[in-house]
Structures are given as structure tokens and as C-alpha cells.
Amino acid sequence: MDGDELEAGAPPDPPPAPPEDVLGWHNLRYVIHRGDRRRERTILSGTSGIARPGRLLGVLGPSGSGKTSLMTVLAGKLRPAADGRRKGRGRRHATDGLVGDVTFGGEPFHEGPHPASERVPLSYIEQDPRFFSNLTVRETLTLDANLHGGDASDVDDVVRRLGLAACADTLVGGDTGGKEVRGISGGERRRLAIACETLSLRCSSRVAAPEKADATIGGAGARKAAGGVILADEPTTGLDAHAADKIVEKLAETAREERAVVVAVLHQPRSAIFQKLDDLLLLAAGGRVAYCGPASGALAHFEKIDPSYHCPTHHNPAEFLIDLVAINCDGGEGAEAADVARVDAICHAWASTGECAAHESVPIGVRSNGGGDSPGGDSPGGDSPGGDSPGAGTVAAGGSLPRQQPGPLRQFALLAGRAWRQTRREAWVRVTQLVASAALAAAFGVCNFKVGYGPKSVKQRAAVLMQACINTSMLAICRSLNGFPRERATVSREMRRKRGGYTAGPYFFSKLLVETPVDMIAPVVFGAVVGPMVGLRREGRGWFLATLALQTAASSTLGTSVGALSPSAEMALAIGPCVMVLCIMLGDETGAFAEVPDGLAPLANASLIKWGFRGCLCSEFEGLKFDPLGDDRAKKDAAKTAAKTAAKTAKAAIVARAKKKMDGPCPRTGEDVLEDMGLPLRGGAARAAKAQCVVALANAALTYLVLRFRGA
Numbered sequence: 001m002d003g004d005e006l007e008a009g010a011p012p013d014p015p016p017a018p019p020e021d022v023l024g025w026h027n028l029r030y031v032i033h034r035g036d037r038r039r040e041r042t043i044l045s046g047t048s049g050i051a052r053p054g055r056l057l058g059v060l061g062p063s064g065s066g067k068t069s070l071m072t073v074l075a076g077k078l079r080p081a082a083d084g085r086r087k088g089r090g091r092r093h094a095t096d097g098l099v100g101d102v103t104f105g106g107e108p109f110h111e112g113p114h115p116a117s118e119r120v121p122l123s124y125i126e127q128d129p130r131f132f133s134n135l136t137v138r139e140t141l142t143l144d145a146n147l148h149g150g151d152a153s154d155v156d157d158v159v160r161r162l163g164l165a166a167c168a169d170t171l172v173g174g175d176t177g178g179k180e181v182r183g184i185s186g187g188e189r190r191r192l193a194i195a196c197e198t199l200s201l202r203c204s205s206r207v208a209a210p211e212k213a214d215a216t217i218g219g220a221g222a223r224k225a226a227g228g229v230i231l232a233d234e235p236t237t238g239l240d241a242h243a244a245d246k247i248v249e250k251l252a253e254t255a256r257e258e259r260a261v262v263v264a265v266l267h268q269p270r271s272a273i274f275q276k277l278d279d280l281l282l283l284a285a286g287g288r289v290a291y292c293g294p295a296s297g298a299l300a301h302f303e304k305i306d307p308s309y310h311c312p313t314h315h316n317p318a319e320f321l322i323d324l325v326a327i328n329c330d331g332g333e334g335a336e337a338a339d340v341a342r343v344d345a346i347c348h349a350w351a352s353t354g355e356c357a358a359h360e361s362v363p364i365g366v367r368s369n370g371g372g373d374s375p376g377g378d379s380p381g382g383d384s385p386g387g388d389s390p391g392a393g394t395v396a397a398g399g400s401l402p403r404q405q406p407g408p409l410r411q412f413a414l415l416a417g418r419a420w421r422q423t424r425r426e427a428w429v430r431v432t433q434l435v436a437s438a439a440l441a442a443a444f445g446v447c448n449f450k451v452g453y454g455p456k457s458v459k460q461r462a463a464v465l466m467q468a469c470i471n472t473s474m475l476a477i478c479r480s481l482n483g484f485p486r487e488r489a490t491v492s493r494e495m496r497r498k499r500g501g502y503t504a505g506p507y508f509f510s511k512l513l514v515e516t517p518v519d520m521i522a523p524v525v526f527g528a529v530v531g532p533m534v535g536l537r538r539e540g541r542g543w544f545l546a547t548l549a550l551q552t553a554a555s556s557t558l559g560t561s562v563g564a565l566s567p568s569a570e571m572a573l574a575i576g577p578c579v580m581v582l583c584i585m586l587g588d589e590t591g592a593f594a595e596v597p598d599g600l601a602p603l604a605n606a607s608l609i610k611w612g613f614r615g616c617l618c619s620e621f622e623g624l625k626f627d628p629l630g631d632d633r634a635k636k637d638a639a640k641t642a643a644k645t646a647a648k649t650a651k652a653a654i655v656a657r658a659k660k661k662m663d664g665p666c667p668r669t670g671e672d673v674l675e676d677m678g679l680p681l682r683g684g685a686a687r688a689a690k691a692q693c694v695v696a697l698a699n700a701a702l703t704y705l706v707l708r709f710r711g712a
């Protein structure tokens with residue numbers, strides 16, 4: 001078109017046809033080197049293929065053929081790096097290399113400044129999906145819907161569609177930090193995972209226009225945006241045939257109804273499951289592609305390669321196909337060579353097809369309708385539910401925004417509600433803590449009953465206070481080390497969601513706000529029992545209890561920061577107690593555990609035990625009066641005996657002997673004790689409380705930053 005035509009008002013070129021929402025992977029090559037090149041292992045070798053919207057693609061192949069590795073790459077957990085090194089979480093190897101492209105709608109899916117995965121909802125259903133154990137199925141889905149800006153009608157709909165109505169009010173169960181809670185079955189769990197992803201796709205795909213805000217997918221006033229991508233890694237493993245069948249049925253339905261690209265790795269699916277697959281990707285060892293196209297055309301394709309590759313009637317086609325590309329290493333050299341030759345021939349046959357060439361090219365023909373590139377004459381574009389309207393399934397410019405995603409405050413409120421439910425339903429943990437704390441306090445009280453005000457009571461008081469401090473800290477740190485890292489897997493999945501996810505702040509601070517006050521109850525009960533039994537100074541008991549409560553907060557946040565920094569729950573549990581012992585060593589003001597060298601003294605300021613113990617000491621000894629001949633228990637007994645058996649002079653002699661037995665000279669006041677320890681004589685408890693708050697805030701800030709920048 002020349003300039004004259006433009007000036008004459010000729011219509012401009014029509015905009016290019018929107019790219020079809022096809023997920024493609026092109027020439028993926030993933031090699032692992034173990035130390036040197038001779039120990040190179042090829043996991044994926046030139047793996048290419050496509051998955052179409054509205055269709056369920058089943059990934060089959062013998063064990064070790066690279067199915068999970070491929071899913072990891074598609075999910076973006078493993079990405080090609082410019083220098084060929086492996087990126088992302090997990091173990092790193094010196095020369096690990098992944099090259100190739102993953103595209104969606106012809107655009108890079110994970111790479112580049114604006115990857116398609118930023119606007120296309122992407123879900124990864126793990127083999128063992130994790131949820132909060134003390135929430136019911138409905139509560140889990142409702143929270144998900146609310147985080148996506150959806151409502152109860154969305155929840156009701158997915159509950160019905162995924163067949164979860166019967167267990168909607170059952171606890172999900174499992175272990176997220178407490179005891180193993182009995183809950184829904186394995187199959188229901190997987191269906192719940194699919195329900196969550198369906199909900200996510202549905203809410204995310206809504207058109208943001210206010211007048212259409214309440215339209216549901218497929219209903220008036222709404223149109224389907226990019227249906228999203230669901231990747232399911234072995235969703236049927238460990239389930240009985242019927243439950244596995246149901247899962248695949250639901251995945252296929254989700255693909256159709258949400259117009260999503262659904263890719264599922266399946267292990268030895270039975271015939272009924274194979275029939276439910278729309279498309280099939282068959283991998284041989286090393287991630288080599290033996291077939292990628294409509295499942296209905298697979299058997300014909302192999303028969304075309306060699307008529308002997310004919311699947312006998314009544315034979316499970318999935319098993320037949322997997323056997324066809326499996327290499328039997330136990331059958332002797334000859335048999336193995338024959339298997340290798342057969343698999344080579346099959347993979348070469350696929351590599352020479354036009355479909356394979358189309359899948360390999362980047363970007364592949366995804367911008368066209370793509371209906372003609374399927375083998376076996378079966379046209380995926382033709383029968384794709386999403387293919388009925390050219391406009392349907394296109395991604396709105398800039399992505400279709402979901403309806404009213406909740407802001408941080410709303411997220412905070414929703415997550416605080418969940419934390420509260422989880423905490424409330426773990427009442428048995430709290431009751432156990434309370435009983436254990438009260439029993440421990442009683443034991444302490446009996447062993448140090450009414451220590452009195454004699455010289456010996458100085459050590460006894462200090463010992464009780466130190467033990468109270470350590471007990472409080474251990475209780476709190478164990479609780480958060482046990483709970484926090486375990487729920488990280490669930491939280492990490494939720495936080496990573498592009499839509500309906502939440503940020504570190506609302507999650508962490510809602511958890512802190514709900515759990516910490518509840519965690520404070522047991523130590524306060526401990527202090528309330530120990531104080532009167534031991535005979536701690538009555539006026540100082542308020543500060544004593546407050547110090548224990550703050551100690552709980554500081555220790556909980558220390559536990560969460562260790563949990564956030566540790567890669568796994570097991571490592572957190574290994575590191576946490578060591579950190580606590582270090583805190584005890586550095587924080588012991590009496591020098592009973594260790595003499596901290598001067599060089600390490602600044603480090604001691606980070607010890608929460610130091611401030612907790614100091615707070616307890618100051619609250620106890622400030623204003624305390626001692627009596628060298630007073631009501632020390634030993635002396636009392638001695639004096640009583642003396643009164644009965646001897647005259648006044650004899651009594652004096654006994655008292656003198658008792659005094660001699662005591663440890664050193666008796667201080668006159670608590671301030672003498674504080675002075676000896678180098679502690680402030682006035683207001684020490686308040687200053688220690690401030691320092692405890694600083695330690696707690698520093699740990700909370702560290703946890704927040706780790707969650708914020710590294711994710712849960």
C-alpha cells in the first residue's frame with residue numbers, strides 16, 4: 001500500500017490473525033555432566049512437540065525417558081540459560097546444560113522481558129498436591145476463589161463438576177506441621193488440586209470490564225481468553241483404576257470447558273484412560289520423540305512405519321505403545337540391540353514427518369489455525385472445542401485481567417482467617433503445650449519450692465529464670481521450625497501463582513499476628529505457676545510474664561527465619577536447635593554455660609536468650625531484699641532444730657555452721673546481685689524488653705525479605 005492510497009482513506013491492513021494459544025517446545029536438549037564430559041548424560045535430546053488448547057495431551061513413555069524433566073522445563077522450573085548452565089532451584093551441577101525454546105502462541109513462554117507466562121495462567125499439579133490440613137475442601141476452594149476475586153458460585157460450580165460435593169465439608173487432612181490429620185482420599189486430593197486450578201483459570205479468564213464482571217465463562221458477556229496451561233505430573237500414580245479414570249476425565253473436561261492446554265504425564269494408563277486422551281506424546285529413552293499428535297492416530301502411525309507394529313485387538317494401546325519404545329536391558333545383548341534398533345527406527349520415522357519438522361521450527365506454525373498438521377488425518381484444530389470461533393481463546397491485548405484481584409489488605413484478612421482456622425483446629429497441640437508447660441512448671445516449683453531470701457536463693461532464682469527462658473524459647477522455636485517449613489510447599493505454590501497469588505507480606509504478617517499470641521499462652525502459664533511456687537518476687541512477676549511472652553515472639557521469628565533460609569524442613573530442624581544452643585551460650589549472663597570472649601561480645605547482642613534472661617533477672621532482682629540469716633530453707637530447718645534441741649548459744653553455732661555451708665557472702669539487695677553481673681540497677685527489664693522487640697523485628701524482617709525475594 002503506497003502513500004496515496006493511505007491518503008485516499010483506503011482501509012489499513014487488517015491486524016495479523018491472533019496466534020493460536022498453542023504451547024510448543026522446540027529442540028529441547030538437556031544434558032547433565034557429572035564432573036567430566038565422559039560422564040555426560042542426555043536427558044532430553046531434541047525433544048519437540050505441541051499441546052493445543054481445549055485438549056488433553058498425555059505424555060507416555062518408559063521409565064526414565066524424560067517425561068518429568070520435560071514437564072519441569074515446560075513449567076519453567078528449569079530454564080535454558082545463555083551460558084548453557086542450569087538455572088532455577090534445585091541441585092546445580094558444574095556443566096549442566098539446557099537449550100531449546102518453549103513458546104506459547106508463538107512467543108517465548110518463560111524467557112524474555114515479557115514472557116507469555118506472565119499473562120497466561122500456568123498451573124503445575126504435583127504428584128502429591130499439598131494443602132492446609134485443617135481446612136475443609138470447601139474452605140480451601142473458597143479461599144482460592146476469594147484470592148482470585150471469585151465468589152461462592154464459582155466454588156459451588158467446581159465442587160459439582162469435580163465430583164467433590166460428598167467431601168466438600170471434610171477436612172483436607174495430611175501433615176502441615178501438626179499431627180497427621182485424617183482427611184480426604186488420594187483421588188479426592190488430586191481432584192481438589194484440579195478444582196483449584198480450574199477455579200484459578202476460570203477467575204483469571206474473566207473480562208475485567210465492570211459491566212461484565214459477573215459473567216461466568218461461557219456465559220453472556222464473557223469471552224474466553226487464553227485458557228491457560230495446566231501441567232500435571234503423574235496425577236494418577238498411586239490411585240486405583242476407577243479414581244485414576246476419574247482424574248483423567250476431569251482433566252479432559254477442564255481442558256474442554258476452560259479451553260486450557262492440559263498436559264499430563266501418565267504411568268501405564270489403562271485402555272479407558274487412553275481413550276480419554278485427545279493427544280499423545282510418546283517419548284523414548286533420552287527424551288526422543290516417537291510420536292506427538294492425536295491419540296486416535298497413534299496406532300495407525302506406527303502401523304504405517306511397520307505393519308508388524310500392530311496393536312492386537314483387546315490389547316491396551318497405551319501399554320502396547322510404551323512397550324514399542326522400551327529397551328529391555330535384561331533380555332541379553334541381542335535382544336537389547338534389537339530393541340535399540342527398533343526404537344531408533346521409530347524415532348527416525350517420526351523425525352522425518354512434516355509434523356516433527358513443524359514442531360521443531362521456532363516459532364512453529366502456531367499462528368495459523370494449525371488444523372492440517374496432525375498425523376493420521378485427525379485434525380485437532382477441527383475438533384478442538386476451542387476452535388469453533390476464531391476470536392475465542394485469543395489473549396486480549398495485554399492479557400485479560402481478572403476481576404478485582406484483592407489488594408494486600410484483603411489478602412491479609414483472608415490469610416489471617418485461614419491461619420486462625422488452622423490454629424483453632426489444632427487445639428490439641430495447644431492443650432498439649434499447656435499441660436506440658438504446667439507440669440514442667442510444677443516440677444520446677446517442687447524442686448525449688450519457696451527458695452526464700454538467703455544467699456543460696458540467688459543462684460536458685462537465677463537458675464529458675466534461665467530455665468524458664470530456655471524452655472520458652474525452645475517451645476516457640478520448635479513449634480515454628482516444625483510448622484513453617486512444612487507449609488512452605490503449599491504457600492510457595494500459592495505465592496508463585498501469577499493470578500490469585502499473594503505476596504510475602506500478607507502471608508507472613510497474618511501468620512505472625514494470629515499464631516504468636518496463641519503461642520504465648522503456654523509460656524505465660526509456665527511463668528504463672530513457677531513464680532508463686534518458687535517464691536519469685538511478687539512485684540516483678542508482671543515483667544517476668546511479659547518477658548516470657550516477648551521471648552516467645554522473638555523465638556518464633558527466629559524459627560521462621562531459620563525455616564525460610566533452610567532449603568527443607570529437615571534442614572531447618574537440624575539447624576534450629578544449633579542456633580538456639582549458640583544463643584544460650586552467648587546469652588548466659590552468669591557465665592555458667594560459657595565465658596564469651598570479648599571479641600564475640602557484640603554477637604551476644606543478637607542472642608534472644610541474652611535479652612530474655614536479662615529481662616527476667618532485672619525484673620526479679622530489682623528491689624529484692626536478702627536476709628543473710630533469714631528464711632533460707634536450710635537455715636530455717638536448722639534454726640528449728642536448734643530451737644528444739646539447744647540453747648540460744650547453740651543455735652547461734654548451728655546458724656554459723658549453716659552459713660558457712662552457703663556459697664560465699666550473702667548480698668544485701670537484689671541490686672548487689674545485678675551490680676555483680678554488670679546489669680542495670682534500674683529499668684533493666686524494660687530495656688531488655690525493647691532489645692527483645694528489636695531481635696524479634698530483625699528476625700521477622702529477615703524472614704519477610706527471604707520470602708519476598710526468594711519466595712517461600
Ligand SMILES: Nc1ncnc2c1ncn2[C@@H]1O[C@H](COP(=O)(O)OP(=O)(O)OP(=O)(O)O)[C@@H](O)[C@H]1O
Pocket residue numbers: 032041043061062063064065066067068069070
Ligand atoms: N538432575 C538430574 N541428575 C541426574 N540425573 C537426572 C537428573 N534429572 C533427571 N535425571 C535422569 O534423567 C532421566 C529422566 O528422568 P525423568 O524423571 O525425567 O524420567 P521419567 O520419564 O519421568 O521417569 P519415571 O517414569 O520413572 O518417573 C532419568 O534416568 C533420571 O535418572
